[in-house]
Amino acid sequence: MLCASATTFASTITSEKVSANMNVYLTVLKACTVSVSDMNFGSQFSNAGEQTTDATASVTCTQGTNYKLTADAADEYMLEDNSGNKVSYALYTDQAGKIPMTTGTAETGTGSAQQVKIYGKIAANTLKQAPAGVYKDTVSILVDY
Incomplete structure (x- = not known):
């Protein structure tokens, strides 16, 4: 009989609940x-005229x-070769070569990669003074936000 009353007592217990709001930031x-x-710019002869090319920046x-x-x-x-010979070139944000890359191009981020063209130009007659060789330069591309 004692066991039966303990079982009856356990089934009659009720629970209470309290709550509080948690802010999530x-x-x-x-x-x-x-x-x-x-x-x-590829391989060019010294008598080649103006040379243009482009690269693509991917900005996210x-x-x-x-x-x-x-x-x-x-x-x-x-551009410079191993002997210190130089070939000048310019970088632009537009294909027409009117807006220098140092001026830049303004955009608004979308959360996805945006492709932005960078245009390069070697002026006509520039290659005439350049000795044969491989020329290289390194340019830092910057994103200010």
């Missing part, structure tokens, strides 16, 4: 990443983030 920070393809910025893609500050870029 998240701060999404602005961020950008950039990668860029190589720019190659947080959605709604305004950014500006530029190149490191240089009034004139120089």
Whole structure:
């Protein structure tokens, strides 16, 4: 009989509940990443006229983030061979060659990769003074946001 009354007592226990609200927060920070393809003017004869080419920067910025893609500050870029000979060239944000890459191009991030063209130009007659050889330069592509 004692066992039966213990079982009856256990089944009549009721539970109470209390609650509180928990606030959940998240701060999404602005961020950008950039990668860029190589720019190659190819193999040219010294009597070649103006040479143009392009490269593509892939920029990914947080959605709604305004950014500006530029190149490191240089009034004139120089390709150089192992002997110190130089060939000047210019970088532009537009195919017409009117907006220097140092001025940059402004965009707004979408959260996905955006492809931005960078145009290169070697002026006519520039190659006439260049000795045969392989010329190279390294340019920093910058994203300000």
